Amino acid sequence: MKHVLLVPIDFSENAWIAACYAAELAKKYDWNIQLLHVYQTFSRLLATQEFKDAVSVHNIAAAEQDMEAFNTRFRATYPDIDCTAACMEGNLNDIVLALIEANPIKFLVMGTKGASGLVNVALGSNTYELIRHSPIGVLAVPASAKSFKLEKVGFLTNFKENDVEILKDFIGRTSPSLQVALLHVNEVNKKPKNEDILFWQERLMKDIGINELTYHDYEMVNRLDVNEPIPYAVERLVEEEAVDLLLVSYTRKSFFRNLFSRSLPKTIANKLTIPTYFRKDD
Incomplete structure (x- = not known):
């Protein structure tokens, strides 16, 4: 079984840069790529269950549509890379740690964002939490890393x-x-x-x-x-x-x-x- 690079994404251009870096790394060492998008559960206390269910359906549809576009772009750019993509609802840290425990994942690869910090809540404070708790390394890729070299x-x-x-x-x-x-x-x-x-x-x-x-x-x-x-x-x-x-x-x-x-x-x-x-x- 080939080893995997896990790439949490939020569909931003910075996430794309991180995914491209991961792809070049995968080519260098003959690894696979797993793209992952995690979205939050809607949980407002005063909302009715019907409304929560409707929001959940909308979030799932939006995430899957964005993932399909991102994955299509990725496969067109890196046709020789074995890549899978998944959207999951829940807490990013919990999901990532569970995936690491169950799969032969080499590294986490996550994007960073210019002068305003890490990409967003999902790839900001959670990046630090993953650094603190992940049993494998977290590779943070800045937006300026638009070419690949690892010597x-x-x-x-x-x-x-x-x-x-x-x-x-x-x-x-x-x-x-x-x-x-x-x-x-x-x-x-x-x-x-x-x-x-x-x-x-x-x-x-x-x-x-x-x-x-x-x-x-x-x-x-x-x-x-x-x-x-x-x-x-x-x-x-x-x-x-x-x-x-x-x-x-x-x-x-x-x-x-x-x-x-x-x-x-x-x-x-x-x-x-x-x-x-x-x-x-x-």
């Missing part, structure tokens, strides 16, 4: 033990032939020792089987507890290393949790200009 990934690291497992999981789901750049943000005058960096590089290459691994750091001007400069530092690292995809781990105690918690939508939309893969670490 070099950048991994934000804080030299913690969980970094090994996070990177191993990603490489295991893609390919050890990818170039990997370790990216690290330093506090002022707290640059890691060269021997420690070399030890970490050698360990990752040995444990994960990566063919090419480099290291690049950036020293902060301000304290790490000042949030605003951190996205700038990450952006600089991404630009200087010219990575195609950014890899970020999420843990309750992670330094990067502070970067990508409450300000996640704003940070992704305004600061990160390349596809970014978030992976929860238990």
Whole structure:
């Protein structure tokens, strides 16, 4: 059975960009695509059951019509990709987590939207909830990602033990032939020792089987507890290393949790200009 990329969509152009990125990823690794649209149940307390049923019928018809148009466009653009499409009523997080548990899904691929944040409620706050709870990675694709390239990934690291497992999981789901750049943000005058960096590089290459691994750091001007400069530092690292995809781990105690918690939508939309893969670490 082929592995699947699950792509939640809201039929916007940003969702289309995410679906196209997923399709190129699927072509690269011979995966299938599952398009998913989740719509909400109408539940106003004062409405009659008859009215609720009528709204539900309308929502189902509208969703299926939009999905048919989206899927037709997708199949015309990517005729060689094995793609299925489904509309489901309910809670996006619950449905996605259930699908992950029951199917061989490699990644979630979700779109982001320019300066106004993640696509909408369904792909906004829920994206963060999925990052927090999904047992597999969530790949956020910005609207600017209109071409596909995946040769070099950048991994934000804080030299913690969980970094090994996070990177191993990603490489295991893609390919050890990818170039990997370790990216690290330093506090002022707290640059890691060269021997420690070399030890970490050698360990990752040995444990994960990566063919090419480099290291690049950036020293902060301000304290790490000042949030605003951190996205700038990450952006600089991404630009200087010219990575195609950014890899970020999420843990309750992670330094990067502070970067990508409450300000996640704003940070992704305004600061990160390349596809970014978030992976929860238990």
